[in-house]
Amino acid sequence: MTKFRSLRGALLGAAALLGLAAPASAAEPGVTDQEILIGLFAPMSGQLAAFGFDPLQAAKMWYEEINKKGGIHGRKIKVAIEDDKCSPTEAVAVVKKLVTVDKVFLVNGGSCTAAAVATQEFVTREKVPFVMLNAAGDGGVFPATRYMFGAFGGTQRTVGATIMEFAIKELKGKKIAFIAHDDDFGNSNWSTAQAVAKRLGVEVVAIERIPPRITDVTAPMLKIRAANPDVLISTAYPAPAVLIAQKYAEYGMTKIPLVQAVQGVPIPAVYAKNVGNPAALTNFYYGSPLNDLTDGPKQQKWIDLYKQYYPDRKPGAFMTYGLPSAMAITMALEKAGKDVTREKFVDAMETLDFDSGVIAGPTVFAKGRRDGSRASVFIKFDGTKHTLMPGVYLWNGKDGM
């Protein structure tokens, strides 16, 4: 009997030891004792590659930096890369492939909102953490869902709120004219901008909602001129933004400031060239989610690091936008511990509040909050010189909701 008890005890003990020694991740896709597999995707080809190629490379660079320091809890980060061409259909296809074929632990990708948001149903159903790369992602982060995190550069709600606050507090606007598109982005811009103006007791004397593909802004600009504003705000895309600036100069409105949201000025030098009229830029400001001018010292250190990794490539204007999401992921993986699971990773993401050294304000997530940044800065631009205006403007998360 004693022998049997001893044998039974030994067998039980061995089973317990095996259970403890087995990799904690045995049931967790994408995680082994040696590595964590992350699925990365962005538009790497096609017309919109400029928005995705360098940010993805920057994220990859961050993961390599972490690997050089020993990885996370002894595990190196490995990436599987796909190209979604900024297409919602392609994005869904590549995410499905990353999850079901490559069996990644989490997905880090998406430079275009429509593409990123299109994957939400799948990742929610499969319970796969999805951390957007540099997409604004309004549709994916409002309302907050458990598995999707994004807006590391701010949502369009943030853009609308901060641009209005800048126009009122810095430029002392009392009669604001606002131009937004008549699409989802424009709805988001206007909803928060309107709420901020109301909260601060300032009148919006003209609101023009224009189609994204508008080719002649004569009518909206005539109405705005007739309303006699003291600040003009535009959240238009690049082509209409140029047309607006041209008409603003043609109609002699340059005595009042023109403030353009970040989406209309992807590359300021190109914007100035396309506007083609120096008078249009005498009183011109544009928004940015970054913590410095693109060639300022805070950004330069990332550019220098990028050049070390990719010496043959000159980084584009959006390169640093890819860093905060990768930083958030590695921090959350660290916090989640060695026995990391997808659920523990998501719980850890919800505790993050850090300064990325890239974006103007803190990157914050919480239960019920999935948009990482709510900050903007503003830059005065006269066609050649950029001057960072004082202050970081933050959306309070309540205006317009």
Place this chain on the structure above:
Amino acid sequence: MTLILQALASGVVTGCVYSLIALSLVIVYKSTDVINFAGGEIVMVGGYIGMFALLFLGIPYVLIFVFSALATFALGAAFDRVVLHKVLGRAVPGQSILVAMVIATVGLSYVLKGSARLVPYTEEVRRLPPLFTGEPIFLGSVILQPQDIAIVVIAVAVMLALWCFFAFTLTGKALRATSQNPRAAALVGIPVRTMRMTVWGIASALAAIAGILLAPKLLMTPDMGVIVILAFAAAIIGGFTSLPGCIVGGIVLGVIQNLVGLYVASNAISVAPFIVIMLILALRPQGLLGGRVVAKKV
């Protein structure tokens, strides 16, 4: 009052460009019964060729119109000779070949847009510098830019030149004869095949000139060919069989867009042309200046 006058003036300027593109569509339609769905892309290609000639070949601005017109003339003529002629040659008696020819033009539009996208220079939004710069011109309270005046003058000059060509030159008369009755034209010795190529060449050249006029105002991307939708609207409003109708239709459309934007809503600007099309088709389907529908003699 100032607002209305400004909207009218600006509408006439953009309307002149719509008219040119509409003319290029209608010339092809009247001569070949084909609706050219690549018209917008030819506008785009003409604009880029003009920009290339100005910025990289150093050709004087005035001459880039000629350069781009000649290049796109060759493009249009080649398309007719190489593609449409072959499609026409496969016609089966008793069956309409028009659908195949229209699809061929759709194919051309994709080829041109795709080819433009392959050129690295077209990745960014670009703007052709205006022909004239300088202080704005005031006509009473109406503000016009020197470029606006240039657009109207050049568009009108091109339309007049086209009218003179069709009215007074042998080739122009031969083209008119071919469009009215190809079989009879062939019987009197007019080379119908060559006339068709010439029509496509002229239409493409018109589109290119429109592209260069548009480019300083519109910004250049490989997608700028969508403007052809407005040209179709202009042609339908004026009358798809009437060259003067195109001109009237283009200007009416430019003005209507601005007035709708001014008095209805800015986001109604893009819808307005289609509402006008529906009204025209319901009330006067031949267009403002289009003639009665008659059976075509063959």
